[in-house]
Amino acid sequence: MRKEFEHTLEKNVYCSRCKNETKHSIIKSHRRGSFQEIEPDFHWQEAFHIVECAGCQNISFVNQYxxxxxxxxxxxxxxxRDVYRVYPEKPIEDTQEYRIEQKFKKRYWLKVKQFSHVPSTLYNLYEQIIQSYxxxxxxxxxxxxxxxxxxICKDLNVKKGFIYNKNKQIIKKDGERDPxxxxxxxxxxxxxxxxxxxxxxxxxxxxxILYVGNGAIHEIVEPDKLVLKQIINIVESILExxxxxxxxxxxxxx
Structure with a gap:
């Protein structure tokens, strides 16, 4: 048997005045659940509490299920373990998830750049790339x-080209007289x-970039986030x- 609700909430909950999770005393409760049924198929219980913060005496409402x-x-x-929901709820900006998301956005988040003359098919793909990133x-x-x-190569009708090394020397395949x-x-x-x-x-x-893209497509290798950001910056400069x-x-x- 689950133990009965006590005069103090078993779990600390958010206090809108303290801006923290604190101990709360129960002022008034209303309970309901399967204990009201005869031979229930599923056991459950729920309580609605009016509570007072033990630190600042702020009044809140808590649902315990x-x-x-x-x-x-x-x-x-x-x-x-019961699930607790407190009202007023914890503002999203006070949650750890929100802070992590903001830290991520500050370091990695990218905005879609406006290109007026990029073909629509390529621009739509670019927008999807930023969204997936x-x-x-x-x-x-x-x-x-x-x-x-x-x-881009297809749109510009670039079908082939010489392959160079870092010293701008054209690379020939074995047995080739001319590159x-x-x-x-x-x-x-x-x-x-x-x-x-x-x-x-x-x-x-x-x-x-081709190496990174081939790894993702053919070997399902996930690239590093920072590398992706650098690649996108390069691609944006090429579009520009x-x-x-x-x-x-x-x-x-x-």
Whole structure:
């Protein structure tokens, strides 16, 4: 049998005046539950308390509920625990979850940037990438980034390109007399450089992005959050340089 409600709440609850969880004394209670039934199939009990904070004497209302399923293991033993809800409720900004969320937003949260000349299909995908990033759907975010970059190549009609090393030397495959352009995504990324859309360092970074995206798509490897943020910043700069700069007001004729 669960023990009867006592004159003091068994659990400290939030006090809107103390701004903390404190001990509360019960002033008045109303109880109901399966004890009112004859041979109940399911045992439950609920109480509605008017309570007073033991520290500041603030008055609150508390709902206390427990049944056969409100239990948890404690040191290997099954312990029944009631669920308490206090009114006025604890403001969300006072909860640990809220503070963690705000800390995350301050360090990682990204806003969708406005691009006026990026094709709508690519921009819609970009918006979904930012949403998945902010919702911690990191594998989907990395996959979307890879797809977006491939979409940029397709939109700009970049189908292939030479592959370079870090010293801007074209890499030849074994047995090749003359280097050939590659139709792989790696080649297309360098093709963006060949065609003047991005800088050489951008092209090198895109190879790293390709590695992260392939890991997410083919091996279900979740990338690091900070790495994703850096990749998104690079991709945003490519969208800006490729689609927006040519329409900048400073380039307009007087």
């Amino acid at each position: 427990g049944d056969e399923d409100t239990w948890e293991y404690d040191s290997g033993e099954k312990i029944y 902010n919702e911690n759907l990191n594998i989907l975010c990395a996959s979307g980034l890879r797809i977006l970059l491939e979409g 050939k352009k590659r139709e792989s995504l790696e080649g297309k990324f360098f093709g963006l450089y060949d065609d003047g859309y991005i800088l050489f360092n951008h092209a090198l970074i895109l190879q790293k 340089n490729t689609y927006e700069l040519e329409h900048h007001e400073l380039l307009k004729e007087d």
